[in-house]
Amino acid sequence: MRNLVASGLPLIGLLFAFPTGATTITDPASLSPGFELIDFEDQTPGTKTSPLVIGDVTFSSEEGLSIVSLAAFGANGTEVEDLTLQPNDGPGIGPPYVTLTLDFAMPLKEVLLGWWDPNFVGNFLEAYDASGTLLEQASPELSAPGGGGAAWLGFVRPSADIAQLRVVPASTSDFYTIDNLHLVVPEPATGLLLGLGLGACAAKPRGLRAASRRRAESSR
Numbered sequence: 410m411r412n413l414v415a416s417g418l419p420l421i422g423l424l425f426a427f428p429t430g431a432t433t434i435t436d437p438a439s440l441s442p443g444f445e446l447i448d449f450e451d452q453t454p455g456t457k458t459s460p461l462v463i464g465d466v467t468f469s470s471e472e473g474l475s476i477v478s479l480a481a482f483g484a485n486g487t488e489v490e491d492l493t494l495q496p497n498d499g500p501g502i503g504p505p506y507v508t509l510t511l512d513f514a515m516p517l518k519e520v521l522l523g524w525w526d527p528n529f530v531g532n533f534l535e536a537y538d539a540s541g542t543l544l545e546q547a548s549p550e551l552s553a554p555g556g557g558g559a560a561w562l563g564f565v566r567p568s569a570d571i572a573q574l575r576v577v578p579a580s581t582s583d584f585y586t587i588d589n590l591h592l593v594v595p596e597p598a599t600g601l602l603l604g605l606g607l608g609a610c611a612a613k614p615r616g617l618r619a620a621s622r623r624r625a626e627s628s629r
């Protein structure tokens with residue numbers, strides 16, 4: 410019995426040391442190399458139709474979307490800079506601030522964004538998988554009101570399963586925008602192999618599949 414307990418302890422320790430969830434990150438340096446960046450600088454300022462597709466990301470909000478400049482605010486420069494995405498139809502900076510949803514063309518392993526001016530307790534960044542299951546939830550570091558602050562926030566998952574990200578404000582009056590979205594898509598080699606595998610399956614003629622099924626059945 411003593412041996413069992415003794416041998417079980419390292420395993421329990423391992424489980425606590427390596428939780429199944431993600432690591433919450435607050436620094437672009439925590440990301441793997443080769444990320445894609447969406448900084449909204451190629452967008453024209455003003456009201457946008459929701460959903461808005463940029464690269465591999467579809468942005469949407471129940472209040473529409475707008476591209477607004479933070480050039481006049483103290484936070485301008487690192488996490489957020491110049492043109493950013495606001496979760497309402499603007500066209501200027503102002504409420505209501507509602508949930509902003511980001512859907513990814515391919516599930517991600519790593520993602521990070523700059524959150525302008527998080528002031529209220531209860532702001533959350535949430536990651537969901539393709540079936541809508543909540544994978545991760547974290548809150549940005551708060552800054553003093555006035556637009557002088559911003560925070561990095563993101564996740565690194567054990568596997569590429571983040572299909573959707575939601576920026577959920579604590580209040581419709583907590584002004585916020587997002588910028589500098591970093592996406593790390595799955596390794597090209599893995600994606601290529603997966604694609605080739607799926608392609609091979611799709612390309613296999615029906616007759617061949619039926620023949621191999623018959624062979625499998627006859628060999629039982």
Ligand SMILES: [Ca+2]
Pocket residue numbers: 448449450489490491492493588589
């Ligand atoms: Ca920008």
Ligand SMILES: [Ca+2]
Pocket residue numbers: 525526527528582583584585
């Ligand atoms: Ca705010």
